[in-house]
Amino acid sequence: MVDSTLSKLLSVDSDLVAQETELTAQLEAIQVKRASLQTVLHLFGAKNETTVLDAKSTVDSPAIAAAAAAASPTTAPAKVASSRQPPQKKGKAAKPRKSSSSPKSSRRGWREYVRDEYRQKPLPAVVLGVLKSKPKKVFEIAEVVNTIFVPKMPSAARTSARERVSNILAEGARNNQWNRGKPGCYRFSK
DSSP: OHHHHHHHHHHHHHHHHHHHHHHHHHHHHHHHHHHHHHHHHHHTTTTTTOOOOOSSOOTTTTHHHHHHHHHSSOOOOOOOSSSSSOOOOOSSSOOOOOOOSSOOOHHHGGGBBBBGTTTTTTTHHHHHHHHHHHHTTTEEEEHHHHHHBOOOOOHHHHHHHHHHHHHHHHHHHHSSSSESSTTTTTEEEO
């Protein structure tokens, strides 16, 4: 009974990981589009109120900074500030905001190391494409990871990427999108 409960929990966890991956990719694509639009609005002289990102968006996103830099190579990117600040409590000093002195790799994790040809697609779609490219070939998880990601990748990011890919492969096998051979091996056709 414990084993079936554990397998159900692992299944739900991998479902959530796949959903998170897909939604994260969609969110990043929307943020890139919005950053490009904000840059164009800035070039047309729109007031600061229209070019400010709301507090719910991730201001520190490297994807936004890259899109803004790409859309406006001749001008310096506009400084993005949040117009809404949390109210300050009485009697307590305001805590200084942490600066983003951490390197990019620790902020973006595995996403930074996706090969250019796969960068715009959600990871589950990329995994499906890799398996479909050679439907009769049996892929090990490491082969799929090596196909999707660049070779020079920190071990922490590679471990995280391998976990994501492994969860996506397991979920796809459960949903009969592709087939599982021996443990850790998958192929598109039977």
